[in-house]
Amino acid sequence: MNLEALLADRLSAALASVAGGPVDPVVRQSQHADFQSGAALALARRLGRPPREVATEVAAKADLAGLATIDVSGPGFLNLTVDDAALAAGVDALDDDRLGVPPVAAPERIVLDYSGPNAAKELQIGHLRSTIIGDALARLLEWLGHEVIRANHLGDWGTPFGMLLEHMADLGGGENEHSLGDLTDFYRAARRKFDEDTQPSVRSGAVAGRSDGGFKARARLRVVALQAGDEPTRALWRRLIEQTERTFLDAYGRLGVTLTRGDFVGESFYQEQLSSVLSELDEQGLLVPSEGALCVFPAGFAGRDGEPLPLIVRKSDGGFGYAATDLAALRHRVRTLGATRLLYVVGAPQRTHFRMVFEVARSAGWLPAGVTAEHIEFGSILGADGKMFRTRAGDNVTLGALLDEAVERASSPAIGIGAIKYADLAGDRRSDYVFDWDRMLASTGDTGPYLQYAYARIRSIFRKAGAEPGPVVLAHPAERRLALALLGFEAAVHAAAGRREPHRLASYLHDLAVAFTGFYESCPILRLAGPYRASRLTLADRTGRTLALGLSLLGIDLPEEM
RNA sequence: GCGCUCGUAGCUCAGCGGAUAGAGCAACGGACUUCUAAUCCGUCGGUCGCAGGUUCGAAUCCUGCCGGGCGCACCA
Numbered sequence: 001m002n003l004e005a006l007l008a009d010r011l012s013a014a015l016a017s018v019a020g021g022p023v024d025p026v027v028r029q030s031q032h033a034d035f036q037s038g039a040a041l042a043l044a045r046r047l048g049r050p051p052r053e054v055a056t057e058v059a060a061k062a063d064l065a066g067l068a069t070i071d072v073s074g075p076g077f078l079n080l081t082v083d084d085a086a087l088a089a090g091v092d093a094l095d096d097d098r099l100g101v102p103p104v105a106a107p108e109r110i111v112l113d114y115s116g117p118n119a120a121k122e123l124q125i126g127h128l129r130s131t132i133i134g135d136a137l138a139r140l141l142e143w144l145g146h147e148v149i150r151a152n153h154l155g156d157w158g159t160p161f162g163m164l165l166e167h168m169a170d171l172g173g174g175e176n177e178h179s180l181g182d183l184t185d186f187y188r189a190a191r192r193k194f195d196e197d198t199q200p201s202v203r204s205g206a207v208a209g210r211s212d213g214g215f216k217a218r219a220r221l222r223v224v225a226l227q228a229g230d231e232p233t234r235a236l237w238r239r240l241i242e243q244t245e246r247t248f249l250d251a252y253g254r255l256g257v258t259l260t261r262g263d264f265v266g267e268s269f270y271q272e273q274l275s276s277v278l279s280e281l282d283e284q285g286l287l288v289p290s291e292g293a294l295c296v297f298p299a300g301f302a303g304r305d306g307e308p309l310p311l312i313v314r315k316s317d318g319g320f321g322y323a324a325t326d327l328a329a330l331r332h333r334v335r336t337l338g339a340t341r342l343l344y345v346v347g348a349p350q351r352t353h354f355r356m357v358f359e360v361a362r363s364a365g366w367l368p369a370g371v372t373a374e375h376i377e378f379g380s381i382l383g384a385d386g387k388m389f390r391t392r393a394g395d396n397v398t399l400g401a402l403l404d405e406a407v408e409r410a411s412s413p414a415i416g417i418g419a420i421k422y423a424d425l426a427g428d429r430r431s432d433y434v435f436d437w438d439r440m441l442a443s444t445g446d447t448g449p450y451l452q453y454a455y456a457r458i459r460s461i462f463r464k465a466g467a468e469p470g471p472v473v474l475a476h477p478a479e480r481r482l483a484l485a486l487l488g489f490e491a492a493v494h495a496a497a498g499r500r501e502p503h504r505l506a507s508y509l510h511d512l513a514v515a516f517t518g519f520y521e522s523c524p525i526l527r528l529a530g531p532y533r534a535s536r537l538t539l540a541d542r543t544g545r546t547l548a549l550g551l552s553l554l555g556i557d558l559p560e561e562m
Numbered sequence: 563g564c565g566c567u568c569g570u571a572g573c574u575c576a577g578c579g580g581a582u583a584g585a586g587c588a589a590c591g592g593a594c595u596u597c598u599a600a601u602c603c604g605u606c607g608g609u610c611g612c613a614g615g616u617u618c619g620a621a622u623c624c625u626g627c628c629g630g631g632c633g634c635a636c637c638a
Contacts, residue, residue, distance in 0.1 A: 031581090038580050045618070074581045077616080118638080155638060267638090293636055302564060303634050315636040326598045347581080349632055351566065379568095380631090427575060431568080432631075438587095439574070443600035445586040453600055462596050507576070510585085519600065526597045539598095562600065 002101075002490040003090065003561075004028075007035055007068060008079055016064035017227040018054060019043050033079035034068070034484060040076045051076030088472040088535075094486060094542045099549060101490045103145030108373045111333040112138050114345035115252075115561060118155035119244040119266065120164050122184050123251045123399035125389055125435075126347075129378045132424045134345035135257045136502040136554045137376070143553055144497055149337060152248075152259050152466050153329065156241050156266030159319075162223035163194040165236045166215065169222075170508075183247060184398065194219060227319075251399050255417060257553055270328035274320045277328045278313060286363055292316030299361035301352070311356045318408070326357050330373065331366045341372050343500065348377040348430065376500050379432035388434045410441055414557040415449055422448030425502045427508070446510045448556060451547060454513040455560040457520060458544040461537075464526055469541050470534025478519040480540060485515040486542050489550065502554060510551045516543045 017024040023039055030036035047054060055076040062070055068082045092099055114134020117127045134150075142148040155218040158544045167190035197215040225233040245264055252259050278294065281287045286296045295310030303309040315323045344354060354375040362369045383389040390494035391397055406416030419423075423440035426447075427433050443449045473482045492508030495501070525536040548558055 028580095032585095036581085036637095041580065041618080051618080073580090077581065103564080116638095145585090158638070160637085201618095291635075293633075301634085304564070305634090306564065310635055312636050319635080319636085321636060323636090350638090353635055355566095386630095431575085434574070436574080442587075442603095447586085449600065450586095453598080457598060457601090464597065504575085507585090514585090518603095520597080521602050524597065562598075 002494075003082065003484075003487045004491045007064075007082075007293065010064050010067065011037055011039070011058070011062055011078070011080075014058045015039055015043065017061055018057050019047065027080070029488075030079065031505075032073060032077070034082045034322075035079070036073075036078040037078040038076075040078055041074075059370055082479065082484065084474045087480065088474050090487045091483045091539065091542055094489075094545065095481055099489055099542075099546060101144075101493060107145045107147060107340055108340045109147045109149065109476055110141055110341045110343060111151050111337060111339040112141070112343045112345070113151045113153050113329075114138070116153040116346070117248060118160075119158070119241050120183055121187050121244075123248060125381060125397040125399065125402055126397060127380065128402070129424055129429070130345045130347070131252075131255065131257055131259075132374070132421050132555065133502060135259070135380055136421075136425055137343065137345065137497075137500055138258060138554050139504070139555055140493065140497045140505070144493070147338065150259055151265055151329075151333070152263045154241075154245075154248075154264055154266035157268040157271065157325075158322075159223055161226055161237065162219035162221075163190045163215070164240060165226065165233060166190075166219045166222045167193060168236050168240060182242060205489040221397065241268075251403075254403055254413075255399070256421075256557060258555070265329075267322070267325045270325050270332065271320075273328040273332060274324050277324055277331065281313060281360075281364055283329075284364055286360070287313065296360045296363070298356050298363065300359075301356055309352075309356070311360050312333060323353070323357065325352075327364075327366075328359060329355075330357065330361050331364075334366055334368075337406065340370060341374070343374050343376050345376045345378070348379055350379055351375060351377055363484075364385070374500070376429070378429040382432050382434045384434065384436065386434070405437075409437055410449070412559065412562075414559045415452060415562070416441070417454060418448040418551075418556045418558075420448075420535045421457075421554065422451070422506065425554050426506045427503055429501065429503065439548075446507070449562075451513045451551060451556075453562050454516050454560055455544060455547045455551075455558045456560065458516075458540050458547075459560045461525060462539055462544075466532060467529075467537070467538055469537035470531060471539050473531060473535040475532065476519075476523050478515075478522045479536070482512075482515045482543065483520045485512045486539075486546060488512075489546050492550075493553070504552060505550055509547060511555075512543065512546060512550075516540075519543075 004027050008025045011025040011027065012023065015025055023043055025039050027035050027037050040058050041051050044051035044054040052075070053070060054238060055072040055078055059070045059072055059078060064070055064080075067086050068080045073079045078488050112134060115131040117123050138148050138150055145490065164187070167186070193215045196298060213478065222233060226237055233449050245261060249261060278287065281296060287294050288297055290310055293310070293312050293316045294314040295312050297308045297310050301309035311323050312321055313327065315321055330342060333342055346354065358367065358373045361373065367373055381389045389397060402420070403417060406420050407413050408416070410416030419440045423433070439445070440447055441449060443453055474483055488508060492505050496503075496505035519539065523536055525533060525540065528536065551558055
């Protein structure tokens with residue numbers, strides 16, 4: 001049941017009849033009543049009539065029988081107060097698995113690109129937001145009835161693999177798995193060898209020496225071998241990728257993220273499509289040689305010096321960068337996978353990149369009418385000092401270490417990890433946020449534990465309650481407030497999914513928990529007998545269902561007890 | 563330099579064209595013989611960065627300025 005939509009429906013009929021055409025009823029929650037509409041104010045101006053007069057006419061024509069009462073207030077607001085009987089019936093009806101929310105009428109096929117860590121590295125805190133936000137959106141959109149194709153765009157290709165594979169070969173070809181046991185150490189060691197090799201060319205080290213001379217050069221050759229399909233090199237590469245995929249899946253499992261191995265489609269997958277990306281762009285006359293590279297110059301992008309900014313499709317050394325891969329992936333997702341909507345959950349700093357990619361794709365005809373691409377950007381996680389969140393030593397924080405600390409501090413995986421996820425999802429994703437253990441683990445306030453606690457109390461009641469829930473009767477103001485909150489679920493889910501803003505759902509759930517806690521404090525249940533007890537049990541039951549469903553859509557677990 | 567983005571209560575943030583700007587934290591004062599007090603109730607606290615403009619109405623839209631962040635050709 002969607003109260004707002006129901007009220008808006010009834011009001012828009014009245015508004016249309018007064019205006020002689022469709023008018024957006026703009027029904028919103030209000031402090032002055034359950035809901036309000038300011039539509040008459042705007043309409044009055046259009047009609048050149050006094051606002052209160054228009055409002056009065058709309059109120060008179062609105063058919064709200066059995067649903068709400070309406071009155072004109074202030075300069076011409078329409079205040080709507082929902083009938084208690086309608087509220088009670090609405091809550092009674094929330095007894096199915098979907099809480100009365102129907103699947104969308106027109107499902108889309110959505111490719112949702114998120115997480116995207118780099119192979120051969122552990123997941124870092126830098127991947128946390130993309131993973132958490134992306135997974136919440138995946139769950140939400142899927143639950144609403146869309147077909148969601150999760151795409152974990154792994155960084156499994158490119159220049160760093162030269163040094164990684166060469167280092168791996170030095171260690172004995174990766175025969176022994178534990179050489180990759182700690183990927184962070186492995187990566188660091190390779191990096192160190194690469195950086196410490198200052199020799200300008202391979203020539204001086206060509207005399208098979210024990211010194212590591214020429215590591216850099218060998219790494220470069222290794223990249224060439226990888227891209228040329230050299231089988232021993234490919235075998236090393238596969239081994240490395242398999243190992244890292246295993247560690248990613250472990251981390252996703254711990255985090256409670258729905259990505260599976262089948263969702264892993266790394267950059268390597270698109271390598272054989274790159275030449276045709278190039279040729280199609282060329283056929284359309286979009287490709288421009290510049291300083292040795294092949295570029296597209298989408299309109300409206302200027303660089304530091306005011307010159308047009310290129311999207312570099314092929315580098316001057318003949319290699320392909322991420323722009324080419326992103327274009328290939330986009331084309332593949334539309335053309336082969338048949339997506340009607342592309343979502344990229346990637347940090348805000350890449351905004352320009354995605355604008356350019358989308359613009360070029362449109363020019364190339366890879367984003368036809370009816371297909372949309374959207375960059376779901378998000379801000380950074382900051383430390384208490386307001387700078388990027390790092391360890392004391394200045395290193396990136398690994399996800400494993402972060403989750404360990406969360407579980408230790410909360411002494412419960414569900415609570416610790418839920419706290420991290422909730423903190424990430426509770427604010428506007430575009431804003432940076434400060435990572436603060438004490439705040440996110442607080443049992444009071446807008447936090448995961450607060451919501452989980454409300455749920456645990458409900459479960460506790462039902463462990464003790466003998467009687468069955470019964471029809472809702474609203475007698476206490478706290479019951480009414482809770483009922484109203486319960487009926488706001490559908491609107492919250494649609495707001496969150498429609499704008500790809502999970503915090504709309506998170507903050508709804510917090511409001512619901514607050515309404516429940518108020519009810520819990522002032523409306524005893526177990527002590528009662530008869531219809532009021534049954535009614536309150538129903539209210540508690542619906543709250544529990546809504547919290548459980550809502551939090552599951554955000555990817556947050558709920559303990560039965562706390 | 564150009565572009566994008568953000569500046570709301572001491573702190574962390576909602577609100578993004580509508581009625582006296584909301585939460586949480588912190589501070590202060592209350593509430594447990596009562597379904598989990600990991601809770602609740604109350605008080606205190608804001609010229610919504612500054613200045614103009616559009617509008618019946620602006621934290622919300624436009625312009626300028628100040629301040630922070632990010633981006634600006636071969637790393638993704």
